[in-house]
Amino acid sequence: MQSYRNTSKKEKVMLIGVIGKPSSGKSTLLNAFCMTDVKMGAYPFTTIKANRGVAYVTAECPCSTLNESCSPKTGKCENGNRYIPVELLDVPGLVPGASEGKGMGNQFLDELRQADILIHVLDVSGTTDEEGNEVPFYEPINDIKWLNGELSAWIGNILFKGWDRIGKKLEADRTKLVEVLNEKLSGLGSTQVKIKRALMQLGLLDVNPREWSNDEKNQLTDVLRDNLFPTIIAANKIDKTGATEHLNKIIEEYPDLKIIKISGLAELTLRKLDEKKIIKYTPGSNEFEVIDHESKQVSVASAIKEKLLDVHGSTGVKQLLVTTIYDFLELYAIYPVEDTTHMTDKDGRVLPDVFLVAKGTTAKQFAGKIHSDLADRFIHAILANKNNKRISANHELEHLDVIKIVSAVK
Numbered sequence: 001m002q003s004y005r006n007t008s009k010k011e012k013v014m015l016i017g018v019i020g021k022p023s024s025g026k027s028t029l030l031n032a033f034c035m036t037d038v039k040m041g042a043y044p045f046t047t048i049k050a051n052r053g054v055a056y057v058t059a060e061c062p063c064s065t066l067n068e069s070c071s072p073k074t075g076k077c078e079n080g081n082r083y084i085p086v087e088l089l090d091v092p093g094l095v096p097g098a099s100e101g102k103g104m105g106n107q108f109l110d111e112l113r114q115a116d117i118l119i120h121v122l123d124v125s126g127t128t129d130e131e132g133n134e135v136p137f138y139e140p141i142n143d144i145k146w147l148n149g150e151l152s153a154w155i156g157n158i159l160f161k162g163w164d165r166i167g168k169k170l171e172a173d174r175t176k177l178v179e180v181l182n183e184k185l186s187g188l189g190s191t192q193v194k195i196k197r198a199l200m201q202l203g204l205l206d207v208n209p210r211e212w213s214n215d216e217k218n219q220l221t222d223v224l225r226d227n228l229f230p231t232i233i234a235a236n237k238i239d240k241t242g243a244t245e246h247l248n249k250i251i252e253e254y255p256d257l258k259i260i261k262i263s264g265l266a267e268l269t270l271r272k273l274d275e276k277k278i279i280k281y282t283p284g285s286n287e288f289e290v291i292d293h294e295s296k297q298v299s300v301a302s303a304i305k306e307k308l309l310d311v312h313g314s315t316g317v318k319q320l321l322v323t324t325i326y327d328f329l330e331l332y333a334i335y336p337v338e339d340t341t342h343m344t345d346k347d348g349r350v351l352p353d354v355f356l357v358a359k360g361t362t363a364k365q366f367a368g369k370i371h372s373d374l375a376d377r378f379i380h381a382i383l384a385n386k387n388n389k390r391i392s393a394n395h396e397l398e399h400l401d402v403i404k405i406v407s408a409v410k
């Protein structure tokens with residue numbers, strides 16, 4: 001019997017695509033997200049590539065139950081809070097007509113393929129039109145409608161390309177329906193389960209595909225869009241006059257949307273003032289401490305406090321990330337170790353790794369994420385945070401579990 005010897009395989013970092021019309025505030029939000037008060041680990045300070053950045057979502061660190069501090073390979077641990085990296089992708093150039101090649105067209109849509117989830121940065125101030133031009137009045141709810149329409153059109157173009165020919169083939173052999181549709185959308189992260197679920201939801205599984213109406217085809221692309229590209233709305237520029245009224249209208253019309261109100265600019269400004277040691281600001285907080293009372297910029301921070309923090313409770317930016325990861329994606333933070341007593345890897349490093357995995361992930365599936373063959377040789381696992389309880393392959397892991405996988409010798 002042998003337990004796994006290392007956890008060095010680089011875990012797949014969650015990728016969040018940040019979309020929205022020009023001037024909605026994508027780059028500002030990305031900058032705010034990716035500014036941290038400590039320069040950390042393996043990642044450079046702000047953006048990795050021109051339009052990519054790393055932000056950190058926090059989780060309780062089990063090291064607080066030990067007498068020793070941990071040594072994270074990525075991120076950091078502060079006051080018992082582990083900072084887990086997630087990647088952000090700023091996707092510019094989305095305008096009405098993008099699915100037909102307008103703006104940056106399909107080039108931008110293609111960038112989205114890699115994203116696990118989308119954040120739609122929506123300018124709820126109502127002062128920029130759909131192309132980002134300043135206007136006296138604009139209804140932000142329109143942006144949700146046309147943007148969803150563009151994503152659907154893009155998916156529909158892929159799905160129904162060459163449909164006449166495919167429809168004929170499928171008519172001859174209907175058992176291939178799910179497989180064929182899945183193949184078409186495999187580049188967008190589809191699975192047969194997702195396709196089948198969408199077809200069942202619309203009652204299309206048993207209908208001859210050649211007889212699907214245009215309405216039914218549109219419904220299918222809409223359902224697939226929501227499945228393949230789950231989206232959370234960041235109602236941005238909430239600091240501006242009139243923004244709350246626009247936001248309320250949106251919530252009334254779309255009560256099921258996931259919306260978080262934010263001010264990316266206020267967050268970026270506070271983080272910059274913190275970096276300059278003018279104030280001490282903790283992201284997510286509704287207040288800050290003034291350090292340099294002489295600085296003229298204190299008045300900028302005070303205005304943000306009065307107009308935003310006191311009214312809305314925070315800038316919303318930290319909450320946006322936390323909600324996206326834990327409530328919306330329902331991810332759990334899992335810590336793999338080798339030695340359950342000391343919670344270390346084979347080199348004696350305390351809690352070096354943490355993985356964000358989907359709720360429902362079993363011990364064996366988790367083993368597969370560490371080493372491709374570890375799942376095959378899986379015998380059982382041990383939960384260091386639960387009195388070394390022994391668990392079997394199908395045991396579903398819980399948030400903050402500390403797990404040792406025990407596997408057969410190769």
Ligand SMILES: Nc1nc2c(ncn2[C@@H]2O[C@H](COP(=O)(O)OP(=O)(O)O)[C@@H](O)[C@H]2O)c(=O)[nH]1
Nearest residue numbers: 022023024025026027028236237263264265266
């Ligand atoms: N008042 C206010 N302005 C913002 C906010 N976020 C971004 N902006 C401004 O909106 C403009 C466009 O922002 P930018 O991040 O470049 O938008 P992008 O084109 O979506 O990347 C800039 O002038 C920003 O300062 C916000 O939360 N409040």
Ligand SMILES: [Mg+2]
Nearest residue numbers: 026027028092
């Ligand atoms: Mg930009």
